[in-house]
Amino acid sequence: MTTGIHHVTGITRRVQANVDFYAGFLGLRLVKRTGGFEDAEQLHLFYGDALASPGSLVTFLVWEDGAPGRVGHGQVSEIALAVPPDSIGTWLVRAMTAHVPVEGPTREFGETVLRLKDPDGVTVKLVGIDLPAAAPLPDPLAPTRLRSVTLMTEKLADSAAFLGQFGYRPGTVEGAVRRMVSDTDVIDIRDGSGFFAGIPGTGILDHVALRAVDADAVRRMRLALKDTDVTSVHDRKYFLSLYVRDPASILLEYATDGPGFTLDEAPDQLGTTLFVPPQDAARAEDLRVLLPQFALPGEERSPMRDLHFVHRFHRPENPDGSTIVLLHGTGGNETDLMPLAHRLAPNATLLGVRGRSTEEGINRWFRRFDAVTYDQEDIRAEAEAFVAFIEDAVRSYGLDPARMTYLGYSNGANLIGAILQLHPQAIRSAILLRAVQALENPPEPAEGALAGHGVLMLNGARDMFGRMAPALEQALRRGGAELDSRTLAAGHELSPDDLTQAGAWLA
Incomplete structure (x- = not known):
């Protein structure tokens, strides 16, 4: 034998x-x-x-x-x-x-x-x-x-x-x-x-x-x-x-x-x-975006830095200089939104980031006490840490802040919404999928604090958390954001319409 x-x-x-x-x-x-x-x-x-x-x-x-x-x-x-x-x-x-x-x-x-x-x-x-x-x-x-x-x-x-x-x-x-x-x-x-x-x-x-x-x-x-x-x-x-x-x-x-x-x-x-x-085979293209990239010995490579958040890049064959920063939902990780973002902008560099808070072993962006009650101190601390991470990433990887869009789903979208209110100059373009107002006592925005900031909110008509979305919309409008808020025939889950609507807005 x-x-x-x-x-x-x-x-x-x-x-x-x-x-x-x-x-x-x-x-x-x-x-x-x-x-x-x-x-x-x-x-x-x-x-x-x-x-x-x-x-x-x-x-x-x-x-x-x-x-x-x-x-x-x-x-x-x-x-x-x-x-x-x-x-x-x-x-x-x-x-x-x-x-x-x-x-x-x-x-x-x-x-x-x-x-x-x-x-x-x-x-x-x-x-x-x-x-x-x-x-x-x-x-x-x-x-x-x-x-x-x-x-x-x-x-x-x-x-x-x-x-x-x-x-x-x-x-x-x-x-x-x-x-x-x-x-x-x-x-x-x-x-x-x-x-x-x-x-x-x-x-x-x-x-x-x-x-x-x-x-x-x-x-x-x-x-x-x-x-x-x-x-x-x-x-x-x-x-x-x-x-x-x-x-x-x-x-x-x-x-x-x-x-x-x-x-x-x-x-x-x-x-x-x-x-x-x-x-x-039916999802081959999505998998090629999800799987980590590497260079063989002698090939040109991009450095990876040891920053404060776990993160992953997907670099397309023909990058156009733009970057989409991805913030996953509860239980997700840094790669979850990459296939969606790649379809939105095939030539954009994708930077997926992993939330640092965990709940019963699953990834989140900040702690919560129940499904709709959030740890306010943790939101503020993680928002500040994320802004510092982005500043480090821009320096470390040579990213162009003027060509960065932030795409978040659910818990990740909630953190982006909080950052827009707490650190209005950190993010200038954002797509928020099923976002709600996570801040209980949001700061009163300075006049024009969000002027020139483009934000797309895609809400679900059957989303159980949708009742908390209008408060975020109002806060962003008070800050002067150019807010485009749309309600889709969907629940909290993502739908094909999210890709269509976000793609049209991003174009």
Whole structure:
């Protein structure tokens, strides 16, 4: 039977740093970029050798600015890549020069090992061993293939026996680590008794996939595992696979070698096109706007600054110099409004921002006591912080304040409305979708404070909160804003008419 590791999948919170490390520092090839097959709104990146050979693949789901996880038992805890034996010294110098955290060299199971940390803190070992690449990379010192993964388990004997079903045989033992051997690589099983349990999140290795010779092998494995939590067989386009947890709850995948990653890209074009899963083809354009952008090593890139609000840019192919700043509704995030805004203005740069207040784990822009009673101090504090953030963003990214429009929905629109009253010079153009007056005692505007400010309010005729919208309209008019308020045949939810009306106003 075909044995060995097919790929290892981790989770990253910074796509550009991830690309810079795996494609830049390590020199692996980015061989595929897709929307995730379980969730197409997650970018999935695949790195490997020159032809994306099974056994060379390290993949990452991108949870941009996602919460960190914790390494512990019940997880894949380390990955190891084979490099030429005489290259370890050079890799040590490269790591120190690039300020990559590095330990070693040490000896493990008779092999020379360097331990690196990737930008998320994932342990990546470089093992000096002669394992030729199936499709060599341009750099002769580049990693050739996966040497091993380390599994952290509280049930060492049971985890080892479970791997036997996938063709792994018992090898040597070194301290608390038992080595399992296949025809092409090894899996190290570490006794994690006494360790904390792992917690999912960024900086975690989610699963390891083991190789199946063909689809029939996957189906036979599913039958053999019928008394476990094994999943049905999934078509991942580039391979067929199933998932199962071992007795220690470590997630394993069993994946076919074919049809392979050259199915939809020529070998010399691997990794250059963003693909979406076939079931999401109808919203492909929206996904291309939602998914985070990055630059490969050597490509022109835009810097990202560590500012006080989590934020994301979408930069169109032909930017016209305008920017739309997006403020999501309750429970949303910085990308929610990007597809809508892209349809409104295809050549505008989009700056999505995430609210800093949370309520039972969901994102908001300010605290509330109930559905229509808001924390007034928090509104004022967050409005002031947001204005400062925009000032920093304008300086940091070279944005043109005269060509910035603010688009908010629900809770995000409410904050924009409050900013217009509390800091009238901060925003000069705004589209407010289902906004209400969030301020209980709004300041009396100075005469002409909002003169020249263009504001579009789109209210819903069936919106349960609509009764609170007229107070905001009156406040904006008193300040001198050029207010265009329209009521749509909708509730609190967005409708196709919002796109039509906002597009016409923005044009």
